[in-house]
Amino acid sequence: MEAPFDLVLSGGTVVNHDGAALADLGIRGGRVAAIGDLAGAAAQERRDCRGLHLLPGVIDSQVHFREPGLDHKEDLETGSRAAVMGGVTAVFEMPNTNPQTTSAAALADKVARAHHRMHCDFAFWVGGTHENAAEVAELERLPGAAGIKVFIGSSTGSLLVEDDAGVRAILSRIRRRAAFHSEDEPMLRERKELRVPGDPSSHPVWRSPEVAVKATRRLIAIARETGTRIHILHISTADEMPILADAKDVASVEVTPHHLTIDGGEAYARLGTLVQMNPPVRDAGHRDGIWRGLGDGVVDVLGSDHAPHTLEEKAKPYPDSPSGMTGVQTLVPIMLDHVNAGRLSLARLVDLTSAGPKRLFGIARKGRLAVGYDADVTVVDLKRRETIRNAWIASKCGWTPYDGVTVTGWPVGTVVRGTPVMWQGELTNPSRGEAVVFEEALPAAG
Numbered sequence: 001m002e003a004p005f006d007l008v009l010s011g012g013t014v015v016n017h018d019g020a021a022l023a024d025l026g027i028r029g030g031r032v033a034a035i036g037d038l039a040g041a042a043a044q045e046r047r048d049c050r051g052l053h054l055l056p057g058v059i060d061s062q063v064h065f066r067e068p069g070l071d072h073k074e075d076l077e078t079g080s081r082a083a084v085m086g087g088v089t090a091v092f093e094m095p096n097t098n099p100q101t102t103s104a105a106a107l108a109d110k111v112a113r114a115h116h117r118m119h120c121d122f123a124f125w126v127g128g129t130h131e132n133a134a135e136v137a138e139l140e141r142l143p144g145a146a147g148i149k150v151f152i153g154s155s156t157g158s159l160l161v162e163d164d165a166g167v168r169a170i171l172s173r174i175r176r177r178a179a180f181h182s183e184d185e186p187m188l189r190e191r192k193e194l195r196v197p198g199d200p201s202s203h204p205v206w207r208s209p210e211v212a213v214k215a216t217r218r219l220i221a222i223a224r225e226t227g228t229r230i231h232i233l234h235i236s237t238a239d240e241m242p243i244l245a246d247a248k249d250v251a252s253v254e255v256t257p258h259h260l261t262i263d264g265g266e267a268y269a270r271l272g273t274l275v276q277m278n279p280p281v282r283d284a285g286h287r288d289g290i291w292r293g294l295g296d297g298v299v300d301v302l303g304s305d306h307a308p309h310t311l312e313e314k315a316k317p318y319p320d321s322p323s324g325m326t327g328v329q330t331l332v333p334i335m336l337d338h339v340n341a342g343r344l345s346l347a348r349l350v351d352l353t354s355a356g357p358k359r360l361f362g363i364a365r366k367g368r369l370a371v372g373y374d375a376d377v378t379v380v381d382l383k384r385r386e387t388i389r390n391a392w393i394a395s396k397c398g399w400t401p402y403d404g405v406t407v408t409g410w411p412v413g414t415v416v417r418g419t420p421v422m423w424q425g426e427l428t429n430p431s432r433g434e435a436v437v438f439e440e441a442l443p444a445a446g
Contacts (some may be wrong), residue, residue, distance in 0.1 A: 006027055006043070006045065006418055007043065007046070007375075007415075008038050008041065008045070008047070010038065011049050012024075012050065015054065015055050015347070021337065024041075026071070027242055027247065030418040032371050032374075035384070045421065050380065052413075055354070055379075056293065056368075056376065057088075057378050058089060059088070059354055059358075059366065060353075061092040061301060062094065062234070063327075065078075066308065067097060067113060069098025070097060071309065071396075073309055073396060076269055077118065077119070077431065079306065079396075080122070080213075080431065081118045084119045084327050085425070086328060087341045087379070087380065088122040088332065088378070089121065090366065090376065092111035093125065095125050100157070101127055103139075106288050108142075111144040115433070116431060119416070119427070120369075120414075121366075121376070121433050122434075123187055123415060123438070124146060124429065125145075125147060127400060128148040128149065128161060129157055129158040129159060134173070136170055141440070143443065146361065146436070147174075151180075151181045152167060152180060152181065152218075152398060153182070153278075154185075154188070158165040162296055164222060167218075171230070175228075176361075179336065180215075181278075183207060183278065184425040187208075192206065192212070194206040195318070196261075198228075199268075199411055200268050201264070201269070201322055203318070205282075205321075207394065209239050212239075213240055214242065216232055217242065219238075220244075224253060227249070231253075234279060234341060236281070236282055236324050237289070237359050238290065241293030241296075252360050253298055254301050254303045255293075255294060255299050255332065256303060256304075257334045257335055258277065261287075265283040268281075270403055275325065276325075277307075278324075290350055294319065294425050300351040301357050302331065302335065302349075304330075304331045305327060308326045309322045309324050310325065311415025319362075325401050328395075330388060331401055333409060333410055336380060362438050362439035363437070364442065376416055377413070377415035380412060385406060385408050386410050387406045389408075416433070418430070
């Protein structure tokens with residue numbers, strides 16, 4: 001007699017490689033064990049999901065959780081709590097912490113801090129630098145490593161690799177896909193005088209579309225020269241989309257909910273430095289161009305670029321104010337609202353948030369609802385209307401640029417490897433997050 005299921009999510013609409021259909025989802029041992037009519041099956045626990053949609057667990061491949069060194073803004077526990085409260089089951093965290101994640105020891109420290117303390121599963125980008133270029137081939141294959149991340153603009157210290165030779169030294173050694181912040185640092189230095197003290201609306205003037213376009217063209221050329229795959233993060237301009245459409249041989253593309261949602265033409269006057277980001281939130285023309293790129297299939301994944309700062313820090317007058325905003329908790333509701341508005345299909349959202357990350361980064365056992373895969377499930381109510389409030393935000397900094405925004409579509413459950421960690425707005429189980437496993441860095445049999 002077959003063992004009972006640990007959990008059955010019953011009566012919901014399962015969205016997977018077959019499309020969307022009413023079905024029960026049976027989970028055993030942290031994996032999907034059956035999909036179908038499981039009304040007569042034995043189960044230790046059942047959760048009624050009638051009227052809800054069961055999506056493959058949302059993977060946010062760009063977050064900044066600030067630990068170690070900057071954990072007055074956020075830490076791995078609070079950032080991952082915000083993630084699961086928003087329906088996100090796994091995150092890839094960035095290397096610009098203190099110390100920076102640029103060595104095997106720094107990566108191992110982060111993995112140890114995160115294990116069974118984070119509420120969602122996790123991986124960590126390792127920063128590529130001039131100093132560690134000779135080691136990146138080994139670093140990218142270490143347990144818990146999402147790959148190599150390079151800042152060619154908008155960073156400080158050793159994490160900034162602004163020269164082509166430095167980028168080439170890194171790309172010529174790696175075999176996994178490298179992620180890039182693509183803004184041209186020499187142009188940024190030349191244009192600094194365009195920043196207007198006290199006026200954050202000058203931020204996208206200083207960090208102009210040309211700054212991004214030049215850097216992206218440089219990266220594509222070096223990727224082709226070295227035969228390496230690159231991933232361009234947080235595209236903010238309409239201008240880059242046709243360039244990237246012609247570079248699908250080497251380049252994948254991430255966009256963010258804020259670049260798809262916020263109109264910089266009015267937001268700086270309303271929200272000031274709360275919408276100050278790198279690369280910047282721009283006007284509606286660029287926002288529309290990013291949507292065109294998404295509709296054309298140029299965009300591969302969504303990332304939140306969750307980058308929290310305290311309200312006290314954000315209140316500093318521009319340009320002394322730091323760039324960054326929260327985003328991991330609002331990714332799902334903001335994008336579901338776009339689905340309900342007809343701007344993209346639910347299937348396309350699933351591709352951008354689960355199947356897409358699995359495909360690009362070679363994630364093992366995640367990215368779809370199928371037998372044998374990790375039972376990571378984002379349970380959503382497509383019809384539920386809610387108003388996003390600062391009080392809902394679980395991030396340590398406690399604010400969102402979407403405070404007061406009403407959306408249609410809401411995350412009601414987050415299941416990580418078979419364990420419901422959030423249900424109906426409450427944390428329901430202790431944190432048991434584990435490192436994501438990648439196909440290109442599978443652990444050898446011991």
